[in-house]
Amino acid sequence: MDLGHLLLPPQELGPGEGRDLASQAHALLEHQKRTWGLLRDGYESLRRVEFREIRYDGFMVKLQFNPGRITSSTAKVDARSISERPCFLCIQNLPADQRAIPFGNDFLILCNPFPIFPEHFTITHREHTPQRIDDFFPTLLHLSRDLQTRYVVLYNGPKCGASAPDHLHFQAGDKNFMPLDDEFPVIAQRRGETLFTSSRTRVQAVEGHLRRCVAIESVDEGSAAGVFESFRDAFQETASKVDEEPMMNIISSYEEGRWRVLLFPRARHRPSCYFAEGDRRILISPASVDLGGMCITPLHEDFLKVSSDDLREMFGEVTLSHEHFRELKDRLRSKLHT
Numbered sequence: 001m002d003l004g005h006l007l008l009p010p011q012e013l014g015p016g017e018g019r020d021l022a023s024q025a026h027a028l029l030e031h032q033k034r035t036w037g038l039l040r041d042g043y044e045s046l047r048r049v050e051f052r053e054i055r056y057d058g059f060m061v062k063l064q065f066n067p068g069r070i071t072s073s074t075a076k077v078d079a080r081s082i083s084e085r086p087c088f089l090c091i092q093n094l095p096a097d098q099r100a101i102p103f104g105n106d107f108l109i110l111c112n113p114f115p116i117f118p119e120h121f122t123i124t125h126r127e128h129t130p131q132r133i134d135d136f137f138p139t140l141l142h143l144s145r146d147l148q149t150r151y152v153v154l155y156n157g158p159k160c161g162a163s164a165p166d167h168l169h170f171q172a173g174d175k176n177f178m179p180l181d182d183e184f185p186v187i188a189q190r191r192g193e194t195l196f197t198s199s200r201t202r203v204q205a206v207e208g209h210l211r212r213c214v215a216i217e218s219v220d221e222g223s224a225a226g227v228f229e230s231f232r233d234a235f236q237e238t239a240s241k242v243d244e245e246p247m248m249n250i251i252s253s254y255e256e257g258r259w260r261v262l263l264f265p266r267a268r269h270r271p272s273c274y275f276a277e278g279d280r281r282i283l284i285s286p287a288s289v290d291l292g293g294m295c296i297t298p299l300h301e302d303f304l305k306v307s308s309d310d311l312r313e314m315f316g317e318v319t320l321s322h323e324h325f326r327e328l329k330d331r332l333r334s335k336l337h338t
Contacts, residue, residue, distance in 0.1 A: 003126075006091060006108070008099040022150040025109055025172070028101050029119055032111045036097040039113040042068055046115050050300075054308050058190060059183045059209050061293050061311055065303035068114045069296050082166050089124045089167040103143065109172075116289055116296060117173030119150070125168040131158040132168065132245050137228050140170060140252050141221050141259055147172055148254040152181065154288040155250040159269045161287025171288070175253065178292030184262070188215060195329060196227070196336040203227055203336060205329045210315040211291055212325045214332065216261040224259050227336065234331035235265050238324060249288040264291045264319060265328060271314040282306060286318050 013019075013027040032039045050065040076082075086093050091108075100108040103123060112120040123143060133140070133155055143153045151172040158165030176182055184206075191208035192215070201218040214231055218224040235246040247266035252259065273282040282302050284295055295311065297303040320328065 003091070003100075003102075003108075006094065006098070006100050008101055012099075013101075020149055021103070021109075021146040022148065024101050025121055025147065026119065026150060028099065028109065029111050029121070032097075032099060035099075036095070036111075036113070038095060038097070039111055042113040042115055046118070050303065052303065052306075054306075054311060056210070056308065059187055059293070060179050061210070061295055062179055063295050063297055063303055063306055064116065065297050065300055066116060067298050067300075069116065070298035087128055087164060087167050089122070089164045089169055090128050091126065103146075104139075107139065112171070116294070117177050119174050121151070121172040123153075123170040123172060128166070129168045131156075131162050131165045133157070133248075133250070134232070134245065136168065137225055138221065140250065140261075141224060141254075143170060143172065144252040144254040144259060144261075151175060152178075152251060152253045154292075155248075155252075156287045157245060157248050157266065159244075160247050160249050160266045161269075161285060161290075173289075178251075178289060178294045180251070180262070180291075180293040181253070183209075183293070184215070184260070193329070195333045198223070201227065203332075205325070205332075207322070207325065210312055211264060212319050212322075213291075214263040214265070214328075216263070217258060218261075219258050221259075224261060228261070228263070230335040231263055231332055234328055234335055237331055238327055249291050251288055251292050264288075265325070266318055267320050267324070268318045271317040273310065273314060279305075282310060282314070284314060286314065291315075291319075 008028055012031055013024055033043060045068045052063040054061050098110060100110050103109050106126055107123050108126060110122045110124060112122050140153055140155060152175050154171040156162040187209050188204055188206050192204040192206045194204050196203040200220045201223040204215045206213050206215055216224050216227045239246045249264040251262045270285050274285060283299050284297060289296060
């Protein structure tokens with residue numbers, strides 16, 4: 001497919017030949033703010049979002065009132081709804097004013113017109129291929145490394161917050177925006193259980209901060225990818241539907257020559273409060289950003305009423321139970337020591 005109309009010419013990114021990918025993405029965003037009205041409006045709205053902090057023992061969760069995210073939070077992702085709408089990530093369906101920069105031969109970096117982060121990007125596959133991480137975990141690692149100076153990279157599984165489960169994509173946003181970016185080292189030290197360690201890689205299971213996750217820290221790409229494969233296989237063995245990707249969210253970053261990949265195994269797409277009626281309803285549809293400690297509330301009434309107990313119940317429902325997480329840990333530890 002001809003991308004001539006979509007790819008932003010290098011000279012439009014301004015001076016600085018040879019700049020890193022993060023700087024190019026930042027320049028793309030600044031250009032799009034000047035030339036694309038929908039994106040400019042989205043960032044104007046972002047300036048008016050509100051924040052609340054809910055503190056726990058040694059960590060916090062922030063709430064962001066962001067009405068611009070209502071479409072994503074209420075997206076219908078069942079097979080029939082997906083089949084009846086055009087894919088909004090396919091090249092032929094992108095807005096006329098949207099521009100992109102390439103990432104490798106298969107992906108495009110696009111600015112997200114409905115931002116959560118101060119700088120928010122969607123990285124899409126050029127072809128209409130399902131949202132599935134299996135063959136593209138190395139892409140996640142490469143993105144994390146190449147965007148390291150400014151951004152973290154996120155992956156939402158097809159039933160874990162991805163509003164386009166039919167089109168492979170990642171997201172990227174500012175480092176240290178989600179509370180977990182800063183808090184994780186201390187949380188892992190206090191609440192982490194080491195499952196595997198070597199001179200190049202450490203794998204921990206971390207509980208006790210409302211969420212449960214497996215953390216891969218590694219200086220070696222191949223080792224990190226091998227751990228992920230073991231995690232996927234171990235989780236698949238505990239899942240009920242072996243023909244589907246096990247439900248997960250991923251937050252990946254790269255710092256000082258080391259990857260940190262947080263894998264959040266999921267039990268449900270949306271919590272019971274999402275489907276409740278009356279005052280009991282809370283419209284939060286958790287994805288990677290929420291698991292990173294930044295919960296998005298598109299309705300102001302929810303933003304004001306959400307309590308620490310509400311969040312505890314919500315995370316408890318959508319992430320693995322203690323018993324299932326223990327089974328996953330045992331299976332993963334066994335695979336890593338084989």
